[in-house]
Amino acid sequence: MPLRLLANRLLDLALVLFCVSAIVFAMIRLIPGDAVAIMLGANTEVTPERVAALRARIGLDQPLVTQYLAWIGAALRGDFGTSLWTGRPVIAEIGAQVWPTVQLTVLALALGAGLAIPTGVLMARLRGRFADGAMRVITVAGLTIPSFWLGIVMILALATLAPNLQALGYVPFSEDPLGNIGRLLLPAIALGLPILANLSRLVRSAMLDALVQDYVRTARAKGASERSVLYKHALRNAQIPFVTSVGVNAGYLLGGAIVVEQVFAIPGLGRLILGAIADRNYPLLQAAILVVTCGFVVMNFIVDLLYAVIDPRVRN
């Protein structure tokens, strides 16, 4: 079964990637002002011949279809081209910036999803009591506070509380493991809190649904401990929506958290994509979007596999 699922998913992936590549290719070129206009800027002395020469230099003088076919042909052979601006292979540029994003995703999810289960279960258990109400209010606040604002507040707070701490920017794990994680901690919290708020509400309502089911009553009747009822019987059934939501969040996070990356000066995928759009760096943007799309599809695939692990009925 998983093999057939895998084959189906690979087919999906190919189709999605093809469509996305065509859409991205067209869309970035539909934005007014091409790479040459941006390169030459508003303040430089420009003649039409210069513009034409620069367009020819980066291949923009070819018809759109020719450009697309040339690009996709090369991409199928594994050559995604070079950045219009730096002349470096785009794969190398993306490779350098994918790690901060992957690390942030893992940390933020570990934080958000990891804490969401006990928090959600606790809220379900305390249902109707004051503590449950208070926690629900807090989670609504967590949902509505934007991450970047939280980030700025955290940076300002840090500057006041620990003025000598250098927590901005990014150092690779290989260079300074502790500095690396130390610097990613605040942005991971900024990204993880809204996820925690969202997921804990989800766990709460799924648990409430589960707790009124017959099998819970049966479990209690046979004398199972409250802990075992909550975590073994009820939670297992509340896991499907939870896993789905974690998967979707992971997909979004892998696409790069632009604002949080901006605030904490982290060179991740979000800033790479934003910069590529602003600079009209076509090859870089096209490849980056494909990488993000792959990430999203793969996350969905993993979620599907997890369904089968959680729920034996799915396996058949």
Add this chain to the structure above:
Amino acid sequence: MLRNALKAALLTAAASLCAAGLTPVRAQTLEAAIDASPAGLDPHIITAFASFMVVNGTIYEGLTAIDKDLRVGPGLAESWTVAPDGKTYNFKLRSGVTFHNGAPMEAADVAASLKRVMAKEIASPLASRLAAVDSVTAPDATTVELKLKEPAAPLLTSLATLAIVPRSFEADKDGLQKQPVGTGPFKFREWQPNGFIALSKNDAYWRKDLPKLDGVKFNIVPESATRQVGVSSGQYAMLPNIDAATALQLKGKPGVKLSETLELAYTLIGFNVAKPPFDNAKVREAVNTALNRDEIIQAALFGAGVPGGPLSPALKDWATDVKQFSCYKHDPAKAKQLLKESGVAQPISVTMTVLPRQDIKDIAQVVQQQLGNVGIKVELKTPELGQFIQDWRNGAFDLFASTNAGSPDPDDYFFRTFRTGGSTNVFKYTNPELDALLDKARANTDPASRKADYAKVQSILACDGPIAHLAYGQLFTASRANVSGYEIMANRSLSSLAETAVGK
């Protein structure tokens, strides 16, 4: 019990992780934070401020150099002679200069660099700065000769911005974008896109005992609040070339000092003079008269700036005092009168295309209100940058609000912007009297009479021209108190980093 122990262990671990972020700044590497990533490092291709700042005077140098008073002096050429007809320049190169790759800098390299700028295949946007050049030759290893088609007074200033690179790059389009090689005090070490650009000391630099720093690291930090916290906490030693809004928030912070200068760049309103209503000179004069430049500076630039005429007061040798321009006296009644005299149907209703940058957006709103007071209804439109540039270049606007970099020689800006057929004359402005003056001043190598020419140019442009010049802002650099030797430059060059040192 066990759980408490675990909790304590986790807390300790978290605390030590945070503390690990506290890596000491290496004593002699200057950590600077800049807002935007350069788009590449080839000095003949890139022109944006973000790129210029990183490479000009740090990695690369020109034949001449601009000092902090914006005057031209010797650079890689130690001296030069100009033939009496103004059409032949002879440069004597400094000896003992080497490139970062170890090769000596010779006349052939200079000739190759200038030819590279002019070559069609390289498509350098700086080519027009050498438009008057007919030929470049290297008679011997230390002499470079430039023959011009016609005399060009601004040439020496332009040469300061044209980097000299090894001759091997003459036909190489991409090499310098990722791996710059120059003669400057710092050499390129590493570039992590969106992360940082690191430069290290050039041990073989030709100026004795310089640079003082071991290196410079430009951290790319897009968020203004983050940069402020970084310099306050000491993580960054310098925020070069920041605006008043950021600088004022850092004023008085312990351990942070500010240096400032009047900018060469200015803010402006451009008129489309190819169509009504701004084809009418009276309407343009009315707009100038309706503007209250002091109010704009107070409201949008936090009071940090001066009212601007066609040339920055930073150009002490050239600029005319704005008090001498009749239309610069704010007078709404006179503006209404001028509009009536113009014969244009009222009320006038126009759109203003606004450069998407915060200070320009703020200025545009003040201008909108000031023009509204005299009966010109302005609708603001703030497109994305690419769209703005396209509309600007195609002349698809009534009014636009923007900023312009300015340059140390008046010709550089005036000729291309206001001369009939000039490369950035997007307004389609044409004025035969002005054209004659610009042609004359360009070829005039006598400073005093050239100054008189540009005084006339300024008085024509101030009220009749296709641009209402608004203000020249203050430019600031914030640095830690222990940073010494740095001089802020009106053209945003960081060339004084060669003399900069970081104390204990």
